[in-house]
Amino acid sequence: MCDTCGCGASAVRTIDVNERLFASNAAEAEHNRAHLAGRKIFAINLMGTPGAGKTALLEATIAKWRGSRRILVIEGDQATDRDSARIRAAGASACQVETGLGCHLDAHQIHDALHHLDLRDGDLLFIENVGNLVCPALFDLGERLRVVVTSPTEGADKPLKYPPMFRAAHLIVLNKCDLIPHVPFNLDEWTEYVLAINRQARIIITSAFSGDGIGDWLAEIDNLRQSFLTGITA
């Protein structure tokens, strides 16, 4: 190419694409979704703040249901298998995914994890995502239900500050409700903010520690699972 006028340079041509990004994750998620539906496995993507009580909620769930339902858990954390150990101690099977620098699980990781689990038709699968109110909202895993767990120690304004996560939720659990009298948290204000971001979300208030609201949580999961199973066979 000429240094003075640039003659001889190749012409620039435009290739139109118009494709959504993260298409490969979306495609893998649909593959997971179809696989799970084919096995009648109800999959829940459990997201939320680090320390909000996701694992404790699972322990409470397994304690009530381990005799009557087959529960599997895929655990996502940056490091350690501490949560998987807790799940196994509670009486359910777990597969740990250590994401390293990754701040969320993605559909490819779930696809691999599904091949490491002993799946049976009708299982209840929880995917405990990396504790994070930002990134997991962007990554469809192939789940049927998206749950976001939060707690009163975070303050009432988190729904406004993290809209994509709260918008993505089908069910929002306010855990650690036993702490409400001890922290500056206004439940009505929090509820109003949740509904401002996501009118359709169901809200359940629990304490995995004291057992409050766990019955409501279990009933909701059961109802949604029944609808899923009815929908498949219809």
Next chain:
Amino acid sequence: MHELSLARDLLAAIERKLDRSNARVVRVNVSIGSAAGIVSESLRFAFRVICEGTRADGAELSVTTIAGRSRCADCGIVFDFDGLIGRCPRCGRLGGELLSGDEMILRAIEVTDV
């Protein structure tokens, strides 16, 4: 941190599109909805890093921001907004149902043939 995932995905989409051609990428045009929560400058930085040593090394990333669009949860009007979350211009209520504005789209790739 998800800008890095997005940059990686973007490069993968470009490589798939160009396949075995000898084209070098000069510019990439993307549209990102303001409600997607992507910081354009972070995305440009991540893309520059990810593309080093590839046929998109040095390519410019042009980001067009699409405004968010919501329906007010109180008064029902539809309004556009910048940023992650909007405030109804009529009644002042924050949030509302998101109708559009969280898209992330690779629009076009500008190349020269080597």
